Amino acid sequence: MNNKKVKECYYCVNNLDVDYKDTRNLRRFVNFYMKILPSARTGVCAWHQRKLAAAIKRARVMALLGATHK
Numbered sequence: 001m002n003n004k005k006v007k008e009c010y011y012c013v014n015n016l017d018v019d020y021k022d023t024r025n026l027r028r029f030v031n032f033y034m035k036i037l038p039s040a041r042t043g044v045c046a047w048h049q050r051k052l053a054a055a056i057k058r059a060r061v062m063a064l065l066g067a068t069h070k
Helices: 010-014 023-029 046-061
Strands: none
Touching: 010 046, 023 046
16 A cells, blocks of 8 residues: 655645745755755645746846855
């Protein structure tokens, strides 16, 4: 039997929009090395994963998020 809990999309469940200015929320979806985590690990749906990747990249360009962990 497969007893794994099905992950639900954080943005769909809470009815939120992905925003590059919300760095506290974006940090949940990057690891220690500031790499974008895959949707299989975070449970984000495909539509929000694409929006999330664009927002993280945009926040890096605007220097709101660091490009590396140092």
